[in-house]
Amino acid sequence: MTDIEQRRILHTEIPGPLSRERHARRQREVPSGFGVTLPIFVERAGGGIVVDVDGNHLVDLGCGIAVTSVGASDPGVVERVREQAGRFTHTCFMVTEYDGFVEVAAALNRLTPGDHEKRTALFTTGAEAVENAVKISRAYTGRPAVVVFDHAYHGRTSLTMAMTAKQMPYKHSFGPFSPEIYRVPTADPFRGAPAEEAYARFADVLRTQIGVDRVAAVVAEPIAGEGGFVVPAEGFLPRVAEFCRANGIVFVADEVQTGLARTGRMFAVEHEGIVPDLVCTAKALGGGLPLSAVTGRAEIMDSVHVGGLGGTYAGNPIACAAALGALESIERQDLAGRAAEIGARVLPRLRELAGSVPAVGDVRGRGAMLALEFVEPGGKTPSPTTAAAVAKYCHERGVLVLTCGTYSNVVRLLPPLVIDFELLDDAVDVLAEAVRKVAG
């Protein structure tokens, strides 16, 4: 699958001297508003390994934030990209058409939950998919309001920034925000209300504060990603979806981070048998190239006037070629099954850590989307410093983990679904050592 040796190899300290030199240059050329998790410069990547310019092999437990599920240089993706780039790089699908766009649409219409008639519109980024899902829902219902949840992340554009919950760094100093966005609590099993109570609150806010007949869409991540890998308590989302169905509200699943095999099913809503009206995908869809989609009921998708949807790069042909390669790899290699195996392999080890280290407040996730939440021992007070220290310990030893969470106190694991199990075990060993040394 890749000729990169699938082993953690450290030649220098992390970051190494060549990465440090390049990072210094970056600081002179790139605005400081771009943060960086680990300032190493990448030379190549594939399977479960990222090779930096100093020749170090790091284990990738981040996938560029849940993107490279098939690996960062999957031959199926690379070959198709090469072939497409050699024929044409762009036409703009609104100007002249090409097969790749329609093939990706057909694949998503087939793969997303539900056997109703569907349509798929392609865009470029996840935020753009979410924005378009809102536009389509408003056009279909003729209603203005959009309901989102605590811990939600939907993007950084003006509309999606309003839909995103966390103030720092996503919203701070960037307002005013788009109107008609309403936030309700989710059923957060660790910090919030149980499913029944959260659902009652949801229904109450819609009835008494917004007006049910003013709500165009409820937009939910089946697992809140950036917000801390919060898996809503069982039964909550199905009831929300049912409420939407009963009240003419479009139920939108934001599967940008969870979708396309990541959680052990093709889509995370499948864990609870939910059939959303619209599904947003991006990230893993493009196999590393920028591509996003809104897939949904034909009558909703077709309610928009001709010319109302689009974008210069929407469904770019090279990105579509990459997506066809990625989707083929996901299906052929049963990467949903592989994600479930990753979860079955890693989750017990994380639980063992939680049992022995009081600073681990919670362990959660599904499939290859797993997280540890750090707290002050003995309570639930978030400890972002512990999460940062654990991540730093891992980084210095060549394991690339990411943090997240409303309180920035969560270390999350998003390995490529093709990762070699020995390599994965090695990385989890390092993580376990980090937790014991730093937080134990």
Ligand code: PLZ
């Ligand atoms: N919806 C559920 O996870 C992107 C954000 C990284 P874009 N998550 C990573 C960052 O800090 O910018 C995301 C998501 C969910 C929407 C998005 C937005 O996707 O492709 O980043 O626009």
